[in-house]
Amino acid sequence: MERTKHAFSAGSGSPATAPAALRGRGAVTNVRHRFEQTEREPADDGWSSGQVAASQDDVSDADIAGGYIPIVPESTLKTTVTSEQARKLLSRNDSPDIPFDVAVNPYRGCEHGCVYCYARPTHAYLGYSPGLDFETRLIAKANAVDVLRAELARPGYRVSPINIGSATDVYQPIEREWQLTRGVLELLLQTRHPATIVTKNALIERDLDLLQPLAEQRLITVYISVTTLDTEMARTLEPRASAPWRRIQAIRTLTNAGVPVGVLVAPIIPFINDESLEHILQDARQAGACYASYTVVRLPWEVKAVFQEWLEAHFPDRAQRVLHRIEDMRNGRRNDPQFGTRMRGTGLWANLLRQRFNLAVRKLGLNTTRPQLVTHLFQAPRAVSPASSASAASVAGQSSSRQSRSSSPLSSSPQLALF
Numbered sequence: 001m002e003r004t005k006h007a008f009s010a011g012s013g014s015p016a017t018a019p020a021a022l023r024g025r026g027a028v029t030n031v032r033h034r035f036e037q038t039e040r041e042p043a044d045d046g047w048s049s050g051q052v053a054a055s056q057d058d059v060s061d062a063d064i065a066g067g068y069i070p071i072v073p074e075s076t077l078k079t080t081v082t083s084e085q086a087r088k089l090l091s092r093n094d095s096p097d098i099p100f101d102v103a104v105n106p107y108r109g110c111e112h113g114c115v116y117c118y119a120r121p122t123h124a125y126l127g128y129s130p131g132l133d134f135e136t137r138l139i140a141k142a143n144a145v146d147v148l149r150a151e152l153a154r155p156g157y158r159v160s161p162i163n164i165g166s167a168t169d170v171y172q173p174i175e176r177e178w179q180l181t182r183g184v185l186e187l188l189l190q191t192r193h194p195a196t197i198v199t200k201n202a203l204i205e206r207d208l209d210l211l212q213p214l215a216e217q218r219l220i221t222v223y224i225s226v227t228t229l230d231t232e233m234a235r236t237l238e239p240r241a242s243a244p245w246r247r248i249q250a251i252r253t254l255t256n257a258g259v260p261v262g263v264l265v266a267p268i269i270p271f272i273n274d275e276s277l278e279h280i281l282q283d284a285r286q287a288g289a290c291y292a293s294y295t296v297v298r299l300p301w302e303v304k305a306v307f308q309e310w311l312e313a314h315f316p317d318r319a320q321r322v323l324h325r326i327e328d329m330r331n332g333r334r335n336d337p338q339f340g341t342r343m344r345g346t347g348l349w350a351n352l353l354r355q356r357f358n359l360a361v362r363k364l365g366l367n368t369t370r371p372q373l374v375t376h377l378f379q380a381p382r383a384v385s386p387a388s389s390a391s392a393a394s395v396a397g398q399s400s401s402r403q404s405r406s407s408s409p410l411s412s413s414p415q416l417a418l419f
Contacts, residue, residue, distance in 0.1 A: 021313040022077060024239050025136070026113030027120075028309040030129035031302050079111055079136050081174055086141040089148045091166070095339065100196065103166035104148060106180035108139035111172045112200060114238040115310040116267055119167040121301035130302040131309075135240075138174060145183035152191055153383035159375040161194040171201035173240060185210040188219070191381050194373035198223045198264065200241035202250040208257050215259040221371040223291070224251050225264040226280050228273045236314055237273070248287050255288025260371055262291030268353060269297045270325035271318050277353070278360045285364040292366040294357055296345045297326065299335045325349060 021028050091103045109123055113135035120130035128137050141147070151157070164170050170181040188195050189210055197204065197220070204211075204222065214220035228234050229244045242250070254261045263284035268274050281292055299307055311319035323334065329345030330336040336345075344350055361367050 021310070022132070024113075025077070025132060026115035026117075026237070026239055026310065027131035027135060027306050028313050029131055030133055031131040031305040031309070032129070077132065077136060079138060079174070081138045081140055081178070083142045084108070084139045085143050086147050088151065089141065089144055090151050090162070093166075100161060100163040100166070102160050103163040104144070104184060105165060105167045106141050106144040106170060106184060107168045107172065107174065107178075108141075109134050109137060110168045111135055111138060111174060112169050112238050112241040114200070114241065115307055116237070116269065116297050116299075116303065118298060118300055118303060120303050120306060122167055124302065131306050138172075140174065140178050140180060142178075142180075144180045145187055148184060149187055149381050150383060152187070152193065153381050157380065159193065159378045161196055161373045161375070162188070164195055164197045165199060169199055169201060169241070170197065171199045171203040173201075173203075175201075175203060182207055182210070185214070187381070189214055191379050192217060192219060192377035194219045194375055194378075196221045196223065196371075196373075198225060200225045200238060200247060202242040202246040205250055205253050208253070208259075211254065211259045212257050215257075217377060218372065218374045219377070221260050221262065221291075221373065222254055223262045223264050223293075224248075224254075224284070224289075225266055226284065227265065227267070227269075228276045229279055229283065230273075230276070233273065248283050251284055251287040251289050260291075261289050262293065262371070263289040265292070265294040265357075267295045267297035269322065270329075270349065271322050272315070274353065277356055281357075281360045281364055281366065285366055290366065290369065291371065292357075292361055294353075295343045296329060296350060296353065298330075298343070299326070300337065301335075304334045 089104050089106070091105065093101050093103060108126065109128075110117065110119070117134070120134045123130045123134045123137075126139070128134070164181065164184060170184075175181050185195075185207055187193075195214070199222070204224075211220055211222070224247050226244055226247050227237060229248075231243050231245070234241070234244050241247075251261050251263065263280065265277055265280050268277060277294070284292065297307075308319070308323065311322055315322070326334060329347050329350045331346065344354060
C-alpha cells in the first residue's frame with residue numbers, strides 16, 4: 001500500500017495538549033485504524049528549527065519505514081480523488097433499526113468531514129485512516145451507473161426503495177464534477193425505481209429536473225440533515241457541508257418543486273447542539289418539510305478517537321462532560337451497538353430528548369403522514385456489461401490530480417456491516 005501523503009506539525013507543548021484543528025477539516029489527525037499493526041507519530045529532527053519541511057520528496061522511504069512522519073505545510077493536505085472500478089454497487093442491509101434494506105454509495109469517504117460520521121470506520125478496509133484520510137482521500141466508483149444497471153437487470157431482482165448515500169454524502173463537493181449521483185438518478189428515473197436520499201448539501205437542487213418526475217410517480221423522498229442553525233458551529237462540526245441556512249433553503253426549493261422532504265436532526269450531541277432541536281424542526285417545517293426524525297451521536301470503532309480529539313481541540317472546557325453524558329446514554333460505554341437503542345440511546349437524558357422531539361413534532365404538525373413509495377412501476381433495464389461503457393471513467397481523466405486504481409476486492413465490502 002502506498003505511504004500516506006499526509007503529515008502534521010508536531011506540537012511543542014505537553015504530550016497531553018490536544019492537537020490543533022485544521023481549518024476546513026473535521027478530524028484533527030489521522031487516527032490509527034483497527035487493522036494497523038504499527039503506530040507513527042510526527043517528529044521534528046531539529047533541522048527544521050521549528051519550520052515545516054520544504055517537500056514530501058525530502059523524506060526517504062527508509063525514514064517512513066522507520067516511523068518518521070515529516071512536518072509539512074498544512075496547505076499540502078488537499079483532497080484527492082481516486083477512480084475505482086466497482087464490482088457491485090447494491091449493498092444489502094438487514095439491521096432492524098434502519099428503514100431500508102438496500103443502499104448505493106457511489107463514493108468512498110466524504111469531503112464534508114463531519115466529525116461524528118458513523119461511516120468513517122469503512123475507510124479502514126482500504127488501509128486508510130478513518131480520520132483525515134476519510135475526508136481527504138476519496139474514491140469515486142467511476143463505473144457506478146453501469147454496475148447498478150447490470151444489477152437491476154438481473155433476473156429475479158426484487159424491487160425495494162434504494163437509499164442513496166448510506167455511507168457517504170452523495171452530494172459532497174466532488175459530485176459537481178463526477179456527477180455519479182446524477183447518473184444514478186437518471187437510471188432510476190428510466191427504470192422507475194423508488195429511492196430515498198439523505199444529504200447535507202444544497203447541490204441536490206441541481207437535480208430538480210430528475211427529482212420532480214420521480215416525485216410525481218411517488219418514487220423519491222429526500223431527507224435533509226440539519227444538526228444546527230449556528231453557522232460557526234456547523235463549520236466546526238461538518239466543515240464542508242452546506243451552511244445550515246442553505247439546507248433550509250434547499251428544503252423550501254424541493255418542497256416548492258413537489259418533492260416530498262423530511263428533516264433529520266442527526267446526530268444530537270449533548271452540550272454541543274442539543275439546544276437546537278426545536279428551532280431546527282420549526283425552521284424545517286416552515287420551509288415545507290413533512291417528516292422529521294433524529295438520532296443521538298454514536299461512536300463506533302475509530303469514531304471514538306476522532307470525536308474525542310475534536311472535542312479536546314474545539315471544546316476542551318466541556319469535553320469530559322460531553323463524553324460522560326454519552327456514556328450515560330450508552331450503558332456506561334462510548335458506543336452501544338445494540339439494535340433498538342443504538343440510534344437514540346437509553347436513560348434519563350435520552351428519554352427527555354425523546355419527549356422534546358415528540359412534543360415539537362406534534363406542535364408543528366410533522367409526521368402526520370408517512371412517505372409511501374411505490375414499487376410496481378419498475379421496468380428492468382436492458383442488461384449491459386459494466387466493462388462495455390467508459391462514460392463515467394472518461395470523467396475521471398478530466399482532472400490531472402486523479403490517479404487510476406485497479407478494481408479491488410474491497411469494492412464489494414458491505415458498507416453497513418459495521419453498524
